[in-house]
């Protein structure tokens with residue numbers, strides 16, 4: 001290993017003249033070899049199907065066909081291990097109902113099973129014709145380009161929006177863009193970088209890197225990482241740390257496997273986490289357990305913060321959260337005294353209305369205890385070798401595109417939310433209103449300045465996005481809203497409820513073994529996806545669909561020459577070489593080494609590695625961690641963290657709670673599924689064949705509900721049905737409902753859209769963000785339950801159970 | 802990895818303090834042997850969830866090789882770990898000689914299976 005002081009660059013040096021020094025040694029690492037009658041291809045499994053990780057895989061290929069997928073024991077990321085989804089991925093990749101050809105359907109037949117096969121040429125021509133008509137009549141902002149999550153899209157979808165010329169690009173109909181985006185923006189506002197828990201994943205030597213130490217305490221907060229594997233964290237890294245001494249403090253309304261092994265498990269009432277974090281801070285400040293050195297050297301606004309937490313006494317917060325006062329005090333002391341503490345948080349943070357502030361409280365706790373940039377604490381994670389597109393929208397890449405159209409950023413539909421405007425995505429809550437009313441009202445521009453005007457939204461492009469089954473709240477509103485547009489395009493692997501309900505054009509996407517690509521969903525290294533087989537039928541990768549459509553679109557609009565400037569790529573390899581234009585590798589070089597780790601170091605804030613001016617400190621206005629957040633103040637929002645009751649809760653709306661006495665939390669991950677995907681795979685389906693709602697046995701008894709019964713869940717927003725699973729793992733006052741369900745085995749022509757609206761719990765959740773424009777209430781609602789009388793139409797027949 | 806052509810004297814040591822119940826061992830075995838969904842050479846068992854005493858939970862998983870397990874002899878002959886042991890996400894299945902494995906039984910919740 002090199003001396004870190006001399007070699008460390010945050011994320012690695014982008015444009016080196018010579019080949020850069022990497023932390024890993026690629027000599028002797030093969031990317032392909034022969035084993036018996038199979039060719040083995042070493043790759044990284046970066047979607048589709050969807051996942052937030054990029055595990056190293058060995059793809060065994062014979063006669064052009066994929067024979068088996070194994071974990072790559074040499075890949076530092078997963079060290080040979082695989083979750084069941086990659087182990088059984090062949091069932092998805094080779095599934096007989098994969099979409100194989102572009103499909104078209106006339107607009108008046110939306111919802112009916114009468115798609116016709118078409119050619120790519122014709123599909124692109126229809127989209128181009130409609131887009132051109134819409135752009136000429138209303139402007140390009142009338143086209144809303146959306147992504148889902150999981151499939152490799154975060155960095156590439158924004159390029160499509162730019163290539164079309166629309167400023168409206170977001171996570172399609174996710175209320176409050178409530179999935180990590182709020183936490184990312186909170187981190188950028190308060191500490192200037194995205195920080196993640198250090199499980200040694202930045203080093204190719206992993207746990208053996210002598211600089212690394214396991215976290216003393218891992219706060220597993222609103223996350224079940226071993227199942228979820230969210231946001232580039234392989235959950236079982238937590239288990240490896242436990243073997244090496246890390247203790248768990250788990251905050252979850254449900255007994256997870258990690259909660260059962262935790263030193264402290266606080267079974268909070270859903271949506272109250274911010275109060276708990278502030279009580280931890282209260283104890284730590286008042287018992288003088290905080291890291292005074294870090295606080296004085298590297299933070300801003302501590303005095304005000306210390307004062308503001310005085311109201312959050314353990315005694316009061318014990319009542320708010322419904323946990324023991326003593327356990328709050330003990331957990332707070334354990335966090336403060338730990339040799340390194342880090343935060344393993346989950347989307348639960350974003351899934352309560354004022355979740356933006358929940359995330360802030362958790363980071364305040366980390367700052368108070370000085371848990372930044374030391375081994376086993378929170379460390380800054382930046383794109384590797386300057387390649388941003390593998391992970392998030394890259395302004396650099398967007399600016400580098402030579403597109404004639406003006407994106408009209410002032411027309412992005414940010415609603416009345418300047419803090420959300422800073423994300424560069426529209427408000428989906430406003431977008432749905434615009435679809436419903438035929439008019440998008442502008443309030444603030446991309447810089448948060450007031451603007452006025454309005455326009456209609458006429459077309460929606462949904463790529464990697466099954467919004468009726470998954471991301472969108474109130475799908476019962478989304479369905480008619482999307483059916484009312486002039487054109488909808490869906491790009492996916494399978495015929496989804498969303499495609500069946502609203503698409504005029506369906507484009508078939510490729511899986512990870514069928515395409516080249518790059519890894520890097522929350523990148524610690526840069527790696528290549530190596531193509532092992534040809535895509536089936538006429539499937540194309542999501543990226544190829546984007547750049548080929550852009551070429552077609554601009555050829556039709558402005559002619560060949562302009563189109564070649566806007567979208568110059570003929571092959572995917574050329575496209576990735578462009579993505580890697582500032583990196584020290586070509587795609588072919590990266591494929592040959594499969595992974596490349598930049599040099600990594602700790603204490604980057606002390607070394608002046610985080611700020612563009614090279615000065616020590618964090619990349620914020622003050623150069624410090626901001627307890628008092630100046631950016632938020634600039635947006636007219638409260639600059640200090642605080643707790644607000646969820647809008648619907650037994651405390652804030654007691655009358656409503658009389659009608660709907662149970663707290664509803666949704667969306668916990670199940671083994672084998674990535675959100676709304678994977679229900680087609682018999683191997684993965686066997687572990688969770690039905691949508692389930694977890695109910696405490698006592699609560700179930702009070703409602704006359706038994707294990708496996710169909711249950712009706714209802715509130716004023718809507719209803720759905722699921723099967724009961726009785727378990728003491730959940731609080732008595734809370735039920736936990738699966739998300740993302742539909743029944744791909746249903747007859748697509750039966751008019752039920754694969755049963756999606758029978759079982760989609762999002763019908764009970766509003767499209768309604770918090771005050772910042774971020775977050776939603778997907779995990780803190782109210783509902784009531786009853787045994788469902790009619791079960792005939794829900795799900796596959798019982799005999800299959 | 803030692804190359805072997807039969808499984809005599811070998812075993813699987815399961816450290817179920819760390820088994821998360823992730824099903825990878827089952828699916829790895831199923832896929833390796835071409836079994837139908839639901840058919841495995843190793844079966845995941847569950848203990849609890851039960852609050853043994855206030856704040857102390859038993860909520861454990863334990864994979865048990867069953868009569869379909871052929872010890873992955875083909876893989877062993879090729880110098881590879883049994884598929885369950887390689888893919889176990891918690892790294893809690895060790896494959897090796899019985900004597901070696903028994904000397905590794907350092908704490909509670911460890912089970913040694915003779916293959």
Ligand code: SF4
Nearest residue numbers: 051053055083085086
């Ligand atoms: S976490 Fe994702 S990449 Fe890793 S094995 Fe599972 S599905 Fe594959």
Ligand code: SF4
Nearest residue numbers: 830842870873883885
């Ligand atoms: S050793 Fe092989 S056959 Fe036996 S359970 Fe493990 S994977 Fe299955």
Ligand code: SF4
Nearest residue numbers: 820821823824826889
């Ligand atoms: S693969 Fe490992 S952690 Fe997962 S269920 Fe099997 S033994 Fe447990």
